[in-house]
Amino acid sequence: MRVLVLGGAGFLGSHTLVALAEAGHAPVALDNLVNASARAVERAAGLGGRAIPLVVADVRDAAALERALREHRAEAVIHFAAHKAVARSVREPLEYFDNNVGGTVAVLRAMQQAGVERLVFSSSATVYGVPARVPIAEDAPRGAVNPYGHTKHACELLIEDACAAGGRLAALLLRYFNPVGAHPSGRLGEDPRGTPDNLMPFVSQVAVGRRPWLPVFGADWPTPDGTCVRDYLHVMDLAEAHVAALGALEGGAGRAPALNLGTGRGHSVREVVAEFERAAGRPIPTRVEGRRAGDVAVLYADCGRAAQVLGWRAQRDLRAMCADAWRFQRENPSGYAAG
């Protein structure tokens, strides 16, 4: 299938390009390169064994999206392009709604104009807010607790309404838990600009010597070792779930079901640090700090519905996530910047 991948130069997008190419699809990347590198698309093309065009455009530009869809005769869209830093979303809600929700309006308009009827949307476990119980299943109520989460909830509602409007649009809302790791080649990985917001890239940068220690946000949580527990998912498992999602859209017109993507297993911050120390063969200094606003003690997914609908289950464990993240960091200590 010819697939336009919005946000294709980013962390999740670039790995998905490889999985699509390996599965025999023809991906095209579109990205504004504000928080991503064209090198990631070049490297994905090398790994996937086929040319992958890159369209440099903003996801809010419906005319540019429509042109890209027509020019590349796209049959499906995978929409990763969004802002995702929770703290920044609290300071800049307008920018977050404009980019994330405004962008998704533009995507749906362009798809309608160009007659493209298949959409896979990047949602997040953030839509659940503070869940009443774990594991979290898709029918748990949505109740995001920050502007970033509100934008993902709003996009889900928008896509559900667009599907219900009677056209032929078929969509899947994929709710990611904590995607981490890297392509096993060491050529592709996560390369955040500035101080990383998330645990794994922060740990990697401490391991490679770019930062002196990892702040641990609270060691007094009601968990076995006192640190928060999350459902970490290898980015190549996530990429493969998107390939399966394209197949599952067939015959799904008028619907936008949500699917959790995780492993269904939780790991604490201390477990992640210990596994990364093993992978890197060096100690990772930590300092316990206060709890981060908005964190909850334990989050992990019920992944039963994804298994049923996609025939997909995560294959890679925490050891592989850390080993692959470390390989990318070691071989690209400054990320993509150095070439």
Ligand code: UD1
């Ligand atoms: C976060 C977002 C989530 C978003 C996801 C994107 C919050 C509350 N949630 O998930 O909405 O979809 O990123 O990838 O921001 N930790 C440390 N030290 C650090 C960084 C993190 O101890 O320097 C801890 C956190 O307290 C947390 C765990 O590590 O317990 C994972 O944090 P993170 O990687 O930021 O993911 P989430 O908070 O689960």
